Amino acid sequence: xxxxxxxxxxxxxxxxxxxxxxxxxxxxxxxxxxxxxxxxxxxxxxxxxxxxxxxxxxxxxxxxxxxxxxxxxxxxxxxxxxxxxxxxxxxxxxxxxxxxxxxxxxxxxxxxxxxxxxxxxxxxxxxxxxxxxxxxxxxxxxxxxxxxxxxxxxxxxxxxxxxxxxxxxxxxxxxxxxxxxxxxxxxxxxxxxxxxxxxxxxxxxxxxxxxxxxxxxxxxxxxxxxxxxxxxxxxxxxxxxxxxxxxxxxxxxxxxxxxxxxxxxxxxxxxxxxxxxxxxxxxxxxxxxxxxxxxxxxxxxxxxxxxxxxxxxxxxxxxxxxxxxxxxxxxxxxxxxxxxxxxxxxxxxxxxxxxxxxxxxxxxxxxxxxxxxxxxxxxxxxxxxxxxxxxxxxxxxxxxxxxxxxxxxxxxxxxxxxxxxxxxxxxxxxxxxxxxxxxxxxxxxxxxxxxxxxxxxxxxxxxxxxxxxxxxxxxxxxxxxxxxxxxxxxxxxxxxxxxxxxxxxxxxxxxxxxxxxxxxxxxxxxxxxxxxxxxxxxxx
Numbered sequence: 001x002x003x004x005x006x007x008x009x010x011x012x013x014x015x016x017x018x019x020x021x022x023x024x025x026x027x028x029x030x031x032x033x034x035x036x037x038x039x040x041x042x043x044x045x046x047x048x049x050x051x052x053x054x055x056x057x058x059x060x061x062x063x064x065x066x067x068x069x070x071x072x073x074x075x076x077x078x079x080x081x082x083x084x085x086x087x088x089x090x091x092x093x094x095x096x097x098x099x100x101x102x103x104x105x106x107x108x109x110x111x112x113x114x115x116x117x118x119x120x121x122x123x124x125x126x127x128x129x130x131x132x133x134x135x136x137x138x139x140x141x142x143x144x145x146x147x148x149x150x151x152x153x154x155x156x157x158x159x160x161x162x163x164x165x166x167x168x169x170x171x172x173x174x175x176x177x178x179x180x181x182x183x184x185x186x187x188x189x190x191x192x193x194x195x196x197x198x199x200x201x202x203x204x205x206x207x208x209x210x211x212x213x214x215x216x217x218x219x220x221x222x223x224x225x226x227x228x229x230x231x232x233x234x235x236x237x238x239x240x241x242x243x244x245x246x247x248x249x250x251x252x253x254x255x256x257x258x259x260x261x262x263x264x265x266x267x268x269x270x271x272x273x274x275x276x277x278x279x280x281x282x283x284x285x286x287x288x289x290x291x292x293x294x295x296x297x298x299x300x301x302x303x304x305x306x307x308x309x310x311x312x313x314x315x316x317x318x319x320x321x322x323x324x325x326x327x328x329x330x331x332x333x334x335x336x337x338x339x340x341x342x343x344x345x346x347x348x349x350x351x352x353x354x355x356x357x358x359x360x361x362x363x364x365x366x367x368x369x370x371x372x373x374x375x376x377x378x379x380x381x382x383x384x385x386x387x388x389x390x391x392x393x394x395x396x397x398x399x400x401x402x403x404x405x406x407x408x409x410x411x412x413x414x415x416x417x418x419x420x421x422x423x424x425x426x427x428x429x430x431x432x433x434x435x436x437x438x439x440x441x442x443x444x445x446x447x448x449x450x451x452x453x454x455x456x457x458x459x460x461x462x463x464x465x466x467x468x469x470x471x472x473x474x475x476x477x478x479x480x481x482x483x484x485x486x487x488x489x490x491x492x493x494x495x496x497x498x499x500x501x502x503x504x505x506x507x508x509x510x511x512x513x514x515x516x517x518x519x520x521x522x523x524x525x526x527x528x529x530x531x532x533x534x535x536x537x538x539x540x
Contacts (some may be wrong), residue, residue, distance in 0.1 A: 009192025011175045012036065019168055028196040030147050030274065033190065034128075035106075037281045040186050041131070042106035048096045049074055052088070056081075075102035090404070097289050098135040103127070106173075113169035121149055121162040122167065138290045143281065146274040184303070187252075187286040194247050194278070208252050210325040211411060213451040218374040219253035220460045221403075221423060222321035225372035238264040241319040243308075243363050244326040245270050245298045248279035251293075252286050254323060266293040267319070269300050269308075301332055302359055303343070308366060319366050322373040326359035328415060329378055334358070347391045356381050356390045364400070364424055372402075373424045378417060382488035393486040396433070396478070400424050403434040403463060405411050406490045408442040420490075422446070423463070432475040434466050437494045459506070471495060478535045 003465050007133040042464045050057045050073075055270060058073040058080075089099045102108060112120045137233030155161040195212065210218075223234065234530075237258060242251045244269030255263055266288065270276040276297040283293045294305040298304030307317055339349055343365040350357040356377050367373050381388065382404065397399050403423035410416040418439060441455040462473045484492050527537040 008176065008186075008189040009196070012172070012189060012193055013196045015171050015175045016196075027153055029193075031168060033193060033278065034144060034198075034282065035169060036176075036186065036193070036287050038109070038127070038131075039106040039172075039176065040285045041135075042104075045092070045096060045098070045100045046072065046074060046107070046507075047412070048092065048103065049077075049088075051303045052091055052095065053077065072094060072102055072105055072107045074105070074106070078102050092204060092502075093137060097137065097432070100127075101130060106131055110169055110173035113166040113173065116163070117392075118162060120165050121158065122163065123355050125149055136290045140280060140290075142273070142382065143277050146277055146436070147187075186214065190282060191249060191252075191284050194249070194282070197458070205221070210246065211448075212220065212249065212253070213456060214325070214376065214407070214411060215250050216456055217324075217405075217451075217459055218250060218323045218376070219257050219419065220456075221374045221421075221463055222254060222323055223257040223374045224464055225321070225425070233257060234262060236262055236264065237320040239267060239317070239319045240265075240321045240323070240368060241363070242323050243269045243366075244324050244359065245279050245295065246275055246294070246325070247281040250323045250325065252282065254290075254371055255286075257515060260287070260470075267307075268293070268295040269294065269298055269305055271297070271299050273297060300326070300362055301334075301355060303341070303362070311412065313443045317366055318368040318371070320368050320371045322363045322367055322371065323375070324363055324373075325376040325539060326356070328417075328419070329354040329356060329380065330359075331355070332358060347394055348387050350391070350536070354380065354384075354388070357388055359422070360422070364395075364426075367424070367426055371424050371425070375422050375424070376419055379420055379489075382420060382490070388473060389486065392488065395424070396481060396486050396488075399428050399431070399478075400426060401433055401488075402428050402430070403436065404488055404490060405436040405459060406439045407461070408439050408449050408451070411451065411494055412448075430466065432477050433481060433488075434473065434475050434492045436462050436473045437471065437492055437496060439490075439491050440496075507512050 012032070016028055019028070022300065054076070058076045069438045081088075092099050099198065104122060109120065109123055109127065112123060128147070128149075132140050132143045149165070150158075150161065186520055191212065222240075223237075237254075240251060240254050240263055242248075248268055251266050251268055255266065266283070268279055270279055276295065279295050284290065294307075296305045296307075303309045331353060332350075334349045334354065338344060343362050344350075344358070347357075347361055350361075360375055360377065360381075363373055363375060381392070392401075401422060402425050403421075405421040405423070407419050407421065409418040411419070435460060440457050441458060442450075443452050443455075458472075461467070462469070466475060468474050471494060474494050480493070481488070485500045523538065528539050
């Protein structure tokens with residue numbers, strides 16, 4: 001993130017911290033991020049409209065706008081060209097994939113807020129409803145469902161709520177006015193804010209946010225596996241999936257690594273409705289067109305998604321890259337019928353106490369033969385017994401576990417435990433398993449530990465080259481893993497014990513002699529003082 005992007009994020013966070021008052025960070029997050037999203041859609045739309053209309057676009061100074069009681073040049077064009085609006089909007093849908101009516105643009109709402117208009121709340125409600133149901137060809141119903149503009153947290157009466165919204169919108173408008181409307185600037189600021197709100201949410205943050213440093217490792221790993229072996233050139237990823245996508249940062253990171261044209265379509269699934277809406281906004285705000293992604297609201301473990309719940313092998317969905325940070329050791333309630341589920345049938349059901357392997361097997365089922373899957377899991381999956389041991393053993397015997405990466409503790413907002421990354425493939429190139437012990441390479445922070453750029457690069461380079469390094473990485477044969485009863489605990493394969501420093505006994509002996517001699521001299525001197533004072537001496 002460059003300096004301007006980070007500064008915008010900090011500016012907006014300062015506004016959020018100042019304005020939210022008694023409102024929780026979670027509640028205020030929904031207002032703040034939604035307004036930033038509306039500002040992006042509006043600015044992008046107005047810039048595209050200006051380009052589309054060319055010389056016909058009214059170049060109207062602010063003082064003229066005020067006289068005409070219009071808040072944007074686009075509003076003037078709409079008023080003067082009523083018969084051409086339908087054709088114009090058709091063109092805009094084709095070029096930018098959505099339409100926003102002039103009265104719902106951020107510039108209009110911000111001006112109403114500046115004037116302390118009584119219509120701010122009503123205009124916002126109408127604008128959100130229009131965007132959800134009419135702006136896009138593919139509907140975004142419920143996109144703003146978690147933003148309650150009539151909440152008592154904003155005020156008890158309509159007037160109080162409207163006044164509070166005027167203050168929030170005006171402050172945001174002032175805060176972002178001097179910054180670029182460039183998509184990278186706003187996108188990075190949005191990610192920064194999500195991270196800051198996640199930090200304020202503590203354990204709840206694990207539901208929606210993967211820290212960028214960890215997200216980078218996963219995305220770089222799956223992208224590396226998309227490269228042509230000889231040329232190193234990236235092949236296009238037709239489909240990328242995150243089945244527990246949270247705010248969508250992992251998917252966006254993969255897209256960033258591949259470039260906007262390097263991915264056919266992004267797919268994500270999220271159970272939490274608030275986070276699901278956040279992910280959809282995040283995609284659009286980062287310039288991903290509505291035709292380029294599909295985020296579904298549903299329970300992954302129950303496979304509540306029609307495109308993934310297809311039993312016909314000829315129509316089976318497969319993904320070239322899968323990334324995931326599912327909830328750690330989630331309790332779940334598998335029933336008897338799920339034992340015959342096509343995802344679990346060959347391996348068995350994960351225990352009720354921890355759904356970690358259920359998430360893993362879900363994703364692995366939909367992985368293409370040439371693809372790679374990188375998933376974050378608690379260390380327990382590496383060594384726990386019972387049914388988890390049986391699942392782990394079969395995955396190893398079938399040659400599907402490629403790499404085990406141990407990360408430092410306290411990297412997440414939601415937990416302080418150390419976690420691991422498992423890289424799985426259906427067609428491995430190597431017969432061994434690469435173990436990387438990255439647990440000691442980090443920067444200690446006040447609330448959280450951080451992976452530095454050099455720590456991330458070391459992990460990715462080691463994975464790419466499958467390099468071996470004392471106390472850090474090692475390629476382990478399946479024979480050795482079998483001798484360890486298919487236990488993948490990293491310490492079994494990479495020694496983390498520090499070599500004790502060799503002691504020179506002759507040097508230590510000479511040092512002791514010097515200390516004894518100095519002690520005798522000091523004692524004799526002290527006893528001399530005692531004799532002068534007529535006090536009993538200390539025996540030597």
